[in-house]
Amino acid sequence: MADWFLIIVTIITFLILIAVAIYLLVYFQHPDDKNDAYFPKFVVVFGIVLAGGTIMLLPLDVSNNEGYTGCTGYDTKLCGGLDMVLFWNIMYGLILATLVVLIPFSIFYYEADDGTLMKGTSVKQKLNSRICEALWYTVAVIIIVGAIVTGLYFGLRQTNIPVREYVGTSIEDAPTYTYPYQDDGKFHITYMANMTVAGDGVNMRANNKGKNEDMQSIKLNVNAMTFFICLLGFVGWFFFALFGGIGIASLPLDLILAYRNRPRHMDAVEFADAQKSLQDRVNALVDVGELVKLEREENALNSTKSSKAFLCFPSLPTRNERSRRKEEREVYLQFKQAVFLLEKDTQDFLDCSTNYKNYNPLIPYVKLFLGILSVIISILWVLQTILFVLPKQPFHPFLNSYVQWFDSWFPLFGVLTVAVFSFYLLICAIKGCFKFGLRFFCFQLYPMAINKTYMSSFLFNISLILLCVIPVIQFTAAAFGDYARYTNISQIFGVQIQYLKFFQYFWVNKVFEYAWLVIAFLTSIYLACRPTDVSMNSVDLRDRLKNRNA
Numbered sequence: 288m289a290d291w292f293l294i295i296v297t298i299i300t301f302l303i304l305i306a307v308a309i310y311l312l313v314y315f316q317h318p319d320d321k322n323d324a325y326f327p328k329f330v331v332v333f334g335i336v337l338a339g340g341t342i343m344l345l346p347l348d349v350s351n352n353e354g355y356t357g358c359t360g361y362d363t364k365l366c367g368g369l370d371m372v373l374f375w376n377i378m379y380g381l382i383l384a385t386l387v388v389l390i391p392f393s394i395f396y397y398e399a400d401d402g403t404l405m406k407g408t409s410v411k412q413k414l415n416s417r418i419c420e421a422l423w424y425t426v427a428v429i430i431i432v433g434a435i436v437t438g439l440y441f442g443l444r445q446t447n448i449p450v451r452e453y454v455g456t457s458i459e460d461a462p463t464y465t466y467p468y469q470d471d472g473k474f475h476i477t478y479m480a481n482m483t484v485a486g487d488g489v490n491m492r493a494n495n496k497g498k499n500e501d502m503q504s505i506k507l508n509v510n511a512m513t514f515f516i517c518l519l520g521f522v523g524w525f526f527f528a529l530f531g532g533i534g535i536a537s538l539p540l541d542l543i544l545a546y547r548n549r550p551r552h553m554d555a556v557e558f559a560d561a562q563k564s565l566q567d568r569v570n571a572l573v574d575v576g577e578l579v580k581l582e583r584e585e586n587a588l589n590s591t592k593s594s595k596a597f598l599c600f601p602s603l604p605t606r607n608e609r610s611r612r613k614e615e616r617e618v619y620l621q622f623k624q625a626v627f628l629l630e631k632d633t634q635d636f637l638d639c640s641t642n643y644k645n646y647n648p649l650i651p652y653v654k655l656f657l658g659i660l661s662v663i664i665s666i667l668w669v670l671q672t673i674l675f676v677l678p679k680q681p682f683h684p685f686l687n688s689y690v691q692w693f694d695s696w697f698p699l700f701g702v703l704t705v706a707v708f709s710f711y712l713l714i715c716a717i718k719g720c721f722k723f724g725l726r727f728f729c730f731q732l733y734p735m736a737i738n739k740t741y742m743s744s745f746l747f748n749i750s751l752i753l754l755c756v757i758p759v760i761q762f763t764a765a766a767f768g769d770y771a772r773y774t775n776i777s778q779i780f781g782v783q784i785q786y787l788k789f790f791q792y793f794w795v796n797k798v799f800e801y802a803w804l805v806i807a808f809l810t811s812i813y814l815a816c817r818p819t820d821v822s823m824n825s826v827d828l829r830d831r832l833k834n835r836n837a
Contacts, residue, residue: 293351293369300343301336308335315740327393327742334385334749341378341756342709344371345763346702348774371775376512382753383515390750391428395421397742440514443788448505509783517784520757524799527716527758530751532806534719535665540814541718542658549651550638561636568629571825575622582615621828623732624725628822630739664711669807671766676800687769694770701770709763716755717748725820762800 312331320328351369396417509517553561638646667686675681686708694701717735724732733744761780764771771777785794793799 293347297347301340304336304339304343305332307339308332311335312745315735315737315745317739317741320742324397324742327397327746330385330389330393331742331745331749333389334753337378337381337385338713338749338752338756339710341382341760342713343706344374344378345709345760345771345774345776346705347371347374348776349705349771350702352773352775372779375516375776375779379516379519379757380512382756383519386519386750386753387429387432388425390746390753392421392425394743394746395424397746436515436518439518440511443790444508444514445788446507446509446783446786447791448507448782448786509787513779513783514787516757516779517787517790519754520761520780520784521790521793523754523756524758524761524793526720526751527712527755527762528799528802529806530719530723531712531716531755531758532719532803533722533810534715534717535668535712535807536810536814537722538715538718539658539661539665540818541722542654542661544818546651546655546658548635550635550643550646552643553639558640561639565629565633565636568625568632568822568825571828572622572625572629575625575825575828579619579622583619618828620724620729620731625822625825625828627725627732627734628820629825630736632822661711664708665715665807668708668712668766669804672800672804675768676762676766677797677804681768684769687767690767690770705763705767705770708766709759712759712762713752713755716759717751720748720751722820758799762803765800 309332312328312335316328347369348371351371671686674683674685675687686704690701690704693704721732721734723729733747734740735744735748760776764774764777764780768777785791787794
């Protein structure tokens with residue numbers, strides 16, 4: 288029977304997440320979207336709740352499976368009574384549906400262009416047109432993703448789990464175990480390399496009868512949902528290893544720099560110099576914007592002519608054309624970066640002058656406190672990875688001992704600790720993505736600014752969060768392996784997924800964890816040399832465009 292306390296806590300947690308999601312949406316949204324884009328707003332709120340709920344399932348899994356008297360670990364359903372495997376499958380299924388269906392539809396719907404509709408078209412007709420256009424594109428995405436995932440599933444769904452069988456007179460001396468049975472007065476326990484084995488214990492014992500020393504392997508096909516979790520986690524790890532590694536070094540630095548560069552009152556000379564510098568940048572960027580607009584219009588016209596010619600005489604783009612397109616994209620991204628940093632500097636200028644009396648002086652100190660806290664958490668994550676996650680035999684449990692000690696007399700503290708460390712990794716991933724976009728012009732910026740965030744930026748960041756949720760859960764479950772030793776998610780990641788075809792090399796050798804640590808280390812060195820974000824020179828950018836269009 289399910290524990291009513293866990294059910295009540297779960298409901299309260301989801302209500303809190305909904306309130307936080309709505310608050311973040313209202314706090315960050317752009318005024319232009321205030322009375323528009325209701326479905327994308329719903330998707331944003333749903334995505335935030337889904338990500339937060341997935342993170343909170345890990346401490347709930349711990350509480351359900353070992354937080355109660357009489358919970359032995361033989362059968363997880365004897366503890367809190369909640370079917371956590373079902374919970375995990377539901378959450379990961381919703382993540383998959385959100386990434387493949389809801390977010391693409393929201394983006395296509397939000398970005399739908401009604402400029403081609405005839406004048407006099409009713410609001411209802413415009414709405415139906417946007418919905419139909421978004422539906423067609425979304426169906427195309429579903430078909431493409433479905434075909435790829437289905438092909439991968441039937442080709443890579445087999446997992447080979449190495450196991451041994453323990454035979455002894457005492458369960459207490461056995462490794463981590465499941466499904467013990469007695470024969471001739473002795474306990475026979477099937478186990479896998481210090482991990483709990485998930486699956487049919489009877490079949491496992493049959494394959495290992497009398498094999499106490501030799502390592503055997505069990506071949507089985509994982510179900511579709513487990514494979515989808517593995518595939519999503521594999522894709523998400525590329526983003527998390529890069530952006531999470533950058534963010535865990537850059538987030539503390541930016542918070543501390545925000546305190547160091549806090550608004551200060553300027554005298555008349557400083558005010559005049561700052562005002563002139565901003566005005567020059569504004570004028571230059573206005574010229575750049577006009578040149579970029581004219582260039583994009585000309586390219587659109589040439590593209591239309593080229594497409595017509597291509598129908599008659601098909602040919603691939605030349606090297607010069609590819610180089611030109613790459614340069615145009617780079618200039619556009621540099622322009623967006625310069626505009627963003629100009630807006631930031633303008634706001635800082637206003638806080639130092641016009642808004643100085645209304646500026647809350649506590650904000651820099653709050654950022655300083657959060658920066659110091661972020662430094663501590665980042666260092667603890669790096670140490671936990673080095674001491675516990677990466678070695679085949681952990682050097683020291685480190686944070687596991689800390690959490691278990693508090694959990695023994697105040698369980699809520701252990702839950703909050705794991706939740707804070709997990710959410711911190713997600714925030715680092717978002718920060719790392721934004722920092723990477725500011726320094727390297729590889730993709731378009733989608734900043735999150737108070738009262739200036741469009742739904743497109745919301746949807747991009749929600750997609751990134753949902754892609755990184757599975758790696759964060761996998762990383763956290765591994766880092767807090769002693770704390771989460773009997774959880775269902777540890778069985779899913781540590782047994783079935785870990786030994787899947789093709790993916791096994793990455794999981795067993797901890798490729799992504801090493802990549803995350805190396806990127807964090809290199810980012811720290813890079814930011815020590817270049818701590819501040821520097822805008823592109825607006826005048827140079829304008830001159831480059833003029834020379835190219837001359």
